[in-house]
Amino acid sequence: MDYKVPFVNIPKQYRDMKEEILKTLDDVLLRGDLILRKDVKEFEKNIADFVGTKYAIGLNSGTDALFLPLKAAGIGPGDEVVTVSHTFVASISVIVQAGAKPILIDVKEDFTIDTDKLEEVITKKTKAIIPVHLNGRCCEMDKIMEFAEKHNLIVIEDAAQALGAKFKNKMAGSFGLAGGFSLYPFKVLGCFGDGGIITTDDEKLAEKVKLLRDHGQKTKTEIVCFGWNSRLDNLQAAILNLKFKYLPKWINRRREIAEIYNKGLDRTSGAELPPAPNFDERYFDVYQNYVLRAQKRDGLFNFLKENGVETLIKDPIPNHWHKGLGLSNFHLPYTEKLAKEVISLPMYPELTNQQVEYVIGCVKKFYKR
Numbered sequence: 557m558d559y560k561v562p563f564v565n566i567p568k569q570y571r572d573m574k575e576e577i578l579k580t581l582d583d584v585l586l587r588g589d590l591i592l593r594k595d596v597k598e599f600e601k602n603i604a605d606f607v608g609t610k611y612a613i614g615l616n617s618g619t620d621a622l623f624l625p626l627k628a629a630g631i632g633p634g635d636e637v638v639t640v641s642h643t644f645v646a647s648i649s650v651i652v653q654a655g656a657k658p659i660l661i662d663v664k665e666d667f668t669i670d671t672d673k674l675e676e677v678i679t680k681k682t683k684a685i686i687p688v689h690l691n692g693r694c695c696e697m698d699k700i701m702e703f704a705e706k707h708n709l710i711v712i713e714d715a716a717q718a719l720g721a722k723f724k725n726k727m728a729g730s731f732g733l734a735g736g737f738s739l740y741p742f743k744v745l746g747c748f749g750d751g752g753i754i755t756t757d758d759e760k761l762a763e764k765v766k767l768l769r770d771h772g773q774k775t776k777t778e779i780v781c782f783g784w785n786s787r788l789d790n791l792q793a794a795i796l797n798l799k800f801k802y803l804p805k806w807i808n809r810r811r812e813i814a815e816i817y818n819k820g821l822d823r824t825s826g827a828e829l830p831p832a833p834n835f836d837e838r839y840f841d842v843y844q845n846y847v848l849r850a851q852k853r854d855g856l857f858n859f860l861k862e863n864g865v866e867t868l869i870k871d872p873i874p875n876h877w878h879k880g881l882g883l884s885n886f887h888l889p890y891t892e893k894l895a896k897e898v899i900s901l902p903m904y905p906e907l908t909n910q911q912v913e914y915v916i917g918c919v920k921k922f923y924k925r
């Protein structure tokens with residue numbers, strides 16, 4: 557179906573950047589630089605400088621950007637790791653894959669971890685917290701870091717959706733032992749396939765993650781541990797370096813669009829909006845997703861679809877309710893309520909103001925009927 561306002565628009569971005577992209581691909585291919593070459597190093601430097609950490613290590617996905625730091629930090633069987641259920645399942649699965657037990661808690665109104673619940677779940681086995689900066693909004697990192705220090709816990713930030721987001725002027729991915737970012741195509745900064753990167757100030761952790769991403773190979777001839785193949789492709793890194801130049805502009809545009817949505821949908825009864833860009837000066841939200849809490853949510857989804865607006869209902873079933881995951885012992889009232897209400901509107905820098913206004917008009921029309 558051809559939407560008037562598609563949920564994402566990769567072809568538009570490609571058309572806008574076609575010449576530069578083709579030149580970049582040509583340059584890399586003519587050099588023959590495909591695995592862990594200079595473009596990966598350059599991208600790692602770009603991200604470390606941008607986030608404000610000493611190190612950044614390019615990986616094959618945002619999932620591994622959470623999994624490898626957990627492994628490198630020695631999290632495993634017998635350990636408990638606290639995170640939320642209201643997230644993409646990867647935030648939880650990395651804990652299970654590391655051999656530890658996920659302990660899920662509720663989120664608060666802005667969809668980030670409810671720090672008041674931390675005290676209730678901590679045990680002697682708790683080793684780490686994975687706060688998820690969902691939708692491009694940071695968690696309350698001051699409270700989380702204070703709690704973690706008090707209880708001697710590791711913090712691995714799930715910053716998959718939050719490159720460029722800040723809390724109290726400090727970047728997502730620079731608070732904890734490590735931050736894991738996704739470079740999946742639809743992210744604030746996305747490549748042409750899968751990709752991820754971790755940021756950290758910890759030299760030992762950085763070295764370990766570098767080993768783990770490349771089968772423990774310290775040099776071409778020395779293998780020091782078992783690992784995985786989790787390298788960021790050099791070709792993807794070259795594309796990311798190109799796109800990185802536009803990141804500040806793209807983030808601003810996302811914030812502009814959020815402002816237009818918030819103004820246009822203000823006091824639309826039936827739709828609860830995310831906080832506006834300048835609502836609380838502690839937060840610099842990059843609006844990876846613009847998510848409403850909508851009454852009659854499924855009706856809104858269908859109405860928008862009929863009117864040519866593509867939206868996304870990402871988690872109609874909370875993660876802890878999926879039978880196959882074995883997490884049904886958790887009871888998380890707010891998360892369960894959100895699953896019935898959340899809907900993501902189109903949000904990407906290439907959207908025109910007219911398209912945004914059109915979406916606003918459709919949402920208002922639905923609630924006035």
Ligand SMILES: Cc1ncc(COP(=O)(O)O)c(C=O)c1O
Binds near residue numbers: 618643644647737751
């Ligand atoms: C919150 C969150 N965590 C982790 C991930 C995993 O990232 P990837 O898909 O790059 O493996 C994602 C990806 O969408 C995510 O949104």
